[in-house]
Amino acid sequence: DSGVTQTPKHLITATGQRVTLRCSPRSGDLSVYWYQQSLDQGLQFLIQYYNGEERAKGNILERFSAQQFPDLHSELNLSSLELGDSALYFCASSVQDTQYFGPGTRLTVL
Amino acid sequence: AQSVTQLGSHVSVSEGALVLLRCNYSSSVPPYLFWYVQYPNQGLQLLLKYTSAATLVKGINGFEAEFKKSETSFHLTKPSAHMRDAAEYFCAVSESNDYKLSFGAGTTVTVRA
Numbered sequence A: 001d002s003g004v005t006q007t008p009k010h011l012i013t014a015t016g017q018r019v020t021l022r023c024s025p026r027s028g029d030l031s032v033y034w035y036q037q038s039l040d041q042g043l044q045f046l047i048q049y050y051n052g053e054e055r056a057k058g059n060i061l062e063r064f065s066a067q068q069f070p071d072l073h074s075e076l077n078l079s080s081l082e083l084g085d086s087a088l089y090f091c092a093s094s095v096q097d098t099q100y101f102g103p104g105t106r107l108t109v110l
Numbered sequence B: 001a002q003s004v005t006q007l008g009s010h011v012s013v014s015e016g017a018l019v020l021l022r023c024n025y026s027s028s029v030p031p032y033l034f035w036y037v038q039y040p041n042q043g044l045q046l047l048l049k050y051t052s053a054a055t056l057v058k059g060i061n062g063f064e065a066e067f068k069k070s071e072t073s074f075h076l077t078k079p080s081a082h083m084r085d086a087a088e089y090f091c092a093v094s095e096s097n098d099y100k101l102s103f104g105a106g107t108t109v110t111v112r113a
Helices: none
Strands: A005-007 A010-013 A019-024 A031-038 A042-050 A053-057 A064-068 A074-078 A087-094 A099-101 A105-109 B003-007 B010-014 B019-026 B032-038 B044-050 B056-058 B064-068 B073-078 B087-094 B107-112
Touching (some): A005 A087, A010 A019, A019 A087, A031 A099, A042 A064, A042 A074, A074 A087, B003 B087, B010 B019, B019 B032, B019 B087, B019 B107, B032 B064, B032 B073, B044 B056, B044 B064, B044 B073
Parallel strands (some): A010 A105, B010 B107
Antiparallel strands (some): A005 A019, A031 A042, A042 A053, B019 B073, B032 B044, B056 B064, B064 B073, B087 B107
């Protein structure tokens, strides 16, 4: 158990819909990272927050957004969902150089 | 920008045999290097990391990796494979300015009895 929690574990929705994925980092970790794992793209970095501020952005679509709240939990919002957004979404947290990953949320878009 | 290449998408070994997973990286600055393992339907678990200290790094479950700057490599080894080592292994690199990880494509290890 890494200490990073993610909810929900599974999410099934339809094209065009909007969903919110939630992540609670390890106690004391100020950084939260979001990654997408899909069969065709592999593991890709989406976005990083540090103590409530956006720190780095990767291959994140404009339809996706994230935020980190004062209690340091983070949410990833995915809107206008497409079939290709079906993937495993991971959150990770860190103090400095080492990231610890949550169990992931499996999103299925039908 | 950093990137990682993992040679071999699938490796099959006999129980008790050496496990060798290859990883080469590119980075414009001294890198931080990691190996993560993913068991079926689970998240990523950190096996070991290199952050510019000793070049031979020991991790959990009997795994170790050696950082070779001249070869830009960070290969993962385990002397004797066990059935529980069957999983997917990812090599990753990050840089000190933002720590975001760039992952290789992964290597799936199967262990034959």
